[in-house]
Amino acid sequence: MARSTHTDRDFPQAGHDHAACIDEALAAAAEVCRLSGARLTELRRQVLLLIWDSHAPVGAYQLLDKLSRDGRTAAPPTIYRALDFLSGQGLIHRIESLNAYVGCRDPRRPHVGQFLICRECGTAAELEDAEIAGTVRARCADADFEMHHLTLEVLGRCPGCRRTGPGQADR
């Protein structure tokens, strides 16, 4: 069966051009906020950048540490408000099974996130697969259940870590 409409971007490779990811994320964020009339303040922009440090989900308190290291005073509400804003704009997703947050690769098109998350390197890839979403919707319809939000997270081992050998520790 065809891969249907999932994103054309594959699992983030070790040596990819991450600066391009960051540039794209910032450009998309600016556009999304402009269209929605929301204010992408310096703080919010800064937090978004910190989240985009890598493709691995980051915890709220890790972000707090990073903010502090950047010289900004920050208490938990600071970061949680920024996270609320960013996720409200669809710029980031929360990974429920890790209590962590990751940048969205396609915020211009609203969608529910579907994630493959590597236990070894921490990297998360966003799937956004229409067939999965469709099947889940169909099952909800079967059950007469009104679907509001889907959480789909697969934990496992990414292509890169599989190549580097089998015996690594979890994280």
Add this chain to the structure above:
Amino acid sequence: MARSTHTDRDFPQAGHDHAACIDEALAAAAEVCRLSGARLTELRRQVLLLIWDSHAPVGAYQLLDKLSRDGRTAAPPTIYRALDFLSGQGLIHRIESLNAYVGCRDPRRPHVGQFLICRECGTAAELEDAEIAGTVRARCADADFEMHHLTLEVLGRCPGCRRTGPGQADR
């Protein structure tokens, strides 16, 4: 499209015979533990019962309160150890998006849980749909990703709550 092999039990109805659910859960638990050689102690049995108070996922500290009301002294590790044991035996599932725990309806057959969770009444229904699981596995294969664990949780509104009217508060 056919419903494939998902469980024959539908969304738990308001007036169903819950005593039967409890009996079945206890019987299954006894059998599972007997087969695995694990010890279903009084404490663990008691916690399992408390979880089966309803089909709504319960938080660890709610369980602690219930245990205390039952006259048993209990600190957090008590409950978390029981939860670890029960989920290790496949007798309960953790709902990541709620930080809560719910009884498994078919512990004899190991599986990954897929849940429909009602925001209004809290009730969770376990799907265990082979088509969804198959599609997810296929996407992982496409991405050369080694799947270890799937978390699939749909938040929404259950048939019963839909019938009682549209304007209820979340929970």
Add this chain to the structure above:
DNA sequence: TCATGAATGCAACATTATAACATCGAAGAT
């Protein structure tokens, strides 16, 4: 310039989960 409301700073607190170590008790070995 002023009024307004959103954004941020800040202190305290609530919730969820784990670590470390002591004690108890069931089950088999002697």
Add this chain to the structure above:
DNA sequence: ATCTTCGATGTTATAATGTTGCATTCATGA
């Protein structure tokens, strides 16, 4: 029957994650 052993439980403290409430600042439009 008693001992030994190891898993299960008790207990205290603490870590990790998230929220409430209120004061202050700042951008924006009247």
